[in-house]
Amino acid sequence: MLILHLQCRSNLMGIFFVYISVAMQQKRPGRGNDQKRPLDAVKGQGREVRPRLQNKTDGEKEIVKSQGDHLRCMCYSNSIVDNCGKGTFLKLKETLRLLNLHYLSLVKEEKRCNNVEVSDIRIVNGSKFNILEKNESFNLGKEFDLLPGIKVGHQFWSRSQMLLAGFREHWLGGTDDCMRKSNSKLEEFLGYNFPIAATMLLSGEYEDSVDDLLEVVYTGQGGNDLVFNYRQVKDQDMRLGNLALKHNMDHNVPVNVIRRQDCAHSYTGKVYTYDGLYKVVKCWADKDVSEFTVFKYHLKRLLQRSKLASKDQSLKLVGFTYIKCVKVAENVILPQSTADHGCNCKRICTNRRSCSCAKRNGSDFPYVRPRRGGGRLIEAKDVVFECGPSCKCGPGCTNRTSQQGLKYQLEVFRTKDKGWALRSLDLIPSGAPVCEYTGVLRRTDELVNVYENDFIFEIDCWHTMNEIGVREKRLCNVLVSTSDLVGMTNNEEESEREPEYCIDAGVYGNVARFINHSCEPNLFVQCVLSSHHDVRLARVVLFAADDIPPMQELTYDYGYELDSVVGPDGKIKKMPCICGTGDCRKRLY
Numbered sequence: 001m002l003i004l005h006l007q008c009r010s011n012l013m014g015i016f017f018v019y020i021s022v023a024m025q026q027k028r029p030g031r032g033n034d035q036k037r038p039l040d041a042v043k044g045q046g047r048e049v050r051p052r053l054q055n056k057t058d059g060e061k062e063i064v065k066s067q068g069d070h071l072r073c074m075c076y077s078n079s080i081v082d083n084c085g086k087g088t089f090l091k092l093k094e095t096l097r098l099l100n101l102h103y104l105s106l107v108k109e110e111k112r113c114n115n116v117e118v119s120d121i122r123i124v125n126g127s128k129f130n131i132l133e134k135n136e137s138f139n140l141g142k143e144f145d146l147l148p149g150i151k152v153g154h155q156f157w158s159r160s161q162m163l164l165a166g167f168r169e170h171w172l173g174g175t176d177d178c179m180r181k182s183n184s185k186l187e188e189f190l191g192y193n194f195p196i197a198a199t200m201l202l203s204g205e206y207e208d209s210v211d212d213l214l215e216v217v218y219t220g221q222g223g224n225d226l227v228f229n230y231r232q233v234k235d236q237d238m239r240l241g242n243l244a245l246k247h248n249m250d251h252n253v254p255v256n257v258i259r260r261q262d263c264a265h266s267y268t269g270k271v272y273t274y275d276g277l278y279k280v281v282k283c284w285a286d287k288d289v290s291e292f293t294v295f296k297y298h299l300k301r302l303l304q305r306s307k308l309a310s311k312d313q314s315l316k317l318v319g320f321t322y323i324k325c326v327k328v329a330e331n332v333i334l335p336q337s338t339a340d341h342g343c344n345c346k347r348i349c350t351n352r353r354s355c356s357c358a359k360r361n362g363s364d365f366p367y368v369r370p371r372r373g374g375g376r377l378i379e380a381k382d383v384v385f386e387c388g389p390s391c392k393c394g395p396g397c398t399n400r401t402s403q404q405g406l407k408y409q410l411e412v413f414r415t416k417d418k419g420w421a422l423r424s425l426d427l428i429p430s431g432a433p434v435c436e437y438t439g440v441l442r443r444t445d446e447l448v449n450v451y452e453n454d455f456i457f458e459i460d461c462w463h464t465m466n467e468i469g470v471r472e473k474r475l476c477n478v479l480v481s482t483s484d485l486v487g488m489t490n491n492e493e494e495s496e497r498e499p500e501y502c503i504d505a506g507v508y509g510n511v512a513r514f515i516n517h518s519c520e521p522n523l524f525v526q527c528v529l530s531s532h533h534d535v536r537l538a539r540v541v542l543f544a545a546d547d548i549p550p551m552q553e554l555t556y557d558y559g560y561e562l563d564s565v566v567g568p569d570g571k572i573k574k575m576p577c578i579c580g581t582g583d584c585r586k587r588l589y
């Protein structure tokens with residue numbers, strides 16, 4: 001089956017190649033350990049509550065901690081391990097998170113200064129935090145193979161992300177760089193003609209049927225009036241990318257294919273999907289409509305993208321009522337928002353010095369709003385103070401990001417082995433709020449049928465802030481003044497007496513109750529205070545930890561302490577984790 005729409009568009013939209021020529025690659029040093037590790041921010045944050053083993057001594061706490069560390073070391077053993085001892089996939093994920101953090105920080109900086117849009121090039125060259133200079137790139141020397149750590153179907157939002165993933169720098173410079181000497185293992189390619197294409201970017205739009213797209217007819221590059229009318233104005237030459245693809249065919253060397261699409265949620269306005277390896281099976285000269293010579297290449301895919309799971313399974317959701325906002329149990333009193341909680345900003349809060357809500361967040365705003373899309377949380381925090389009912393700003397204020405409702409089309413679907421699950425039909429950018437965990441806000445000690453209820457979420461903002469149990473304090477956090485908080489006590493005895501609260505989504509809830517646990521999650525849990533400042537009663541909001549492509553299951557780390565769940569018989573309950581990630585800890589609790 002030849003896909004002609006690609007044939008027509010590819011040349012018009014421009015194709016970029018990565019070539020391999022000759023020379024040896026300098027091995028770059030691995031990443032240092034002194035970096036912030038954004039992934040830590042999403043580990044161990046879910047808090048589905050089970051009866052905890054009470055009154056642990058300090059010694060016991062220590063054991064739990066070191067057990068956690070031990071598990072973390074062990075869990076990499078099943079995955080591809082690189083020099084730094086980390087699973088490649090995980091390391092790539094961490095690095096992309098670092099890049100996203102860098103991007104959001106740049107947006108913040110730019111907004112403050114001159115409101116210039118943050119470009120992809122600016123991200124790559126950012127002087128303050130130049131990831132590339134720190135040699136964060138992956139997959140060096142893997143040009144002609146599937147790139148480890150990058151699954152077919154992986155979506156990148158920018159060229160800088162791809163660059164970090166190990167797609168070669170050359171293509172950022174376009175075809176000018178094609179003759180640059182590259183770094184492949186020469187001995188493998190002795191006797192080959194160069195250049196050879198390692199990666200090609202198909203810039204044409206493609207339809208939804210792309211999942212079945214196994215063959216492409218690509219029109220070569222050159223002779224095209226890219227500035228004015230995208231028409232062919234002269235013959236193409238058999239050189240540069242055209243010659244490279246021919247060499248791919250001659251030597252039976254596959255080429256990695258990336259497809260580019262427009263995307264409103266992406267800061268570059270584009271999304272790049274990694275489509276795996278293709279083989280060039282045929283190449284011929286042809287005449288286009290204006291009778292100019294063009295080269296055509298017939299490419300066949302070597303690997304198929306995995307089939308999407310159960311897209312059309314019908315859904316029977318029984319036994320719960322959908323609620324958009326948290327319901328408060330009768331005996332729980334939410335503190336009233338008082339005037340001194342609110343800021344005096346007009347319409348939207350922009351001045352971090354005068355806005356009292358920004359002051360509570362460490363004299364800065366936790367969110368940025370890039371030109372495209374809604375507000376995004378720059379990084380996970382112990383607690384986020386949003387504007388609330390006593391604030392003078394309006395509902396569109398960026399500091400109310402998590403209150404602005406669902407932005408993405410979410411779909412509950414049936415999994416093979418974990419029951420129901422949640423995914424998005426849209427791309428979700430990192431730092432975007434996905435949904436709030438709604439249900440009935442109640443005292444944990446008043447829960448009934450706790451053993452049969454899989455939908456209880458312990459509000460443990462306080463635990464995170466104080467690193468209780470396996471909760472890890474969030475890195476790069478600002479110190480939250482306890483005078484800004486209600487329900488905070490540093491006295492452990494007092495805190496034991498304080499009631500604990502949870503959100504019970506057993507009977508009332510929303511889509512969040514279908515989100516499964518993963519040891520390598522793509523969401524993180526964020527406590528948010530907006531209408532009051534009692535941390536024990538904070539709202540629980542799930543944010544995207546990564547740029548999440550459509551149809552990827554949404555997951556967060558439930559963060560159970562191992563052996564912390566006891567059954568009705570008083571015995572410790574154990575539940576295997578089947579998240580299936582390379583980094584799986586093998587037990588949910």
Ligand SMILES: C[S@@+](CC[C@H](N)C(=O)[O-])C[C@H]1O[C@@H](n2cnc3c(N)ncnc32)[C@H](O)[C@@H]1O
Binds near residue numbers: 420
């Ligand atoms: C909040 S519910 C998630 C939705 C659930 N899958 C359903 O069908 O309603 C939590 C329950 O899902 C199951 N679950 C979620 N993640 C899991 C995982 N990684 N491994 C095993 N079971 C999991 C467990 O039974 C857990 O108690």
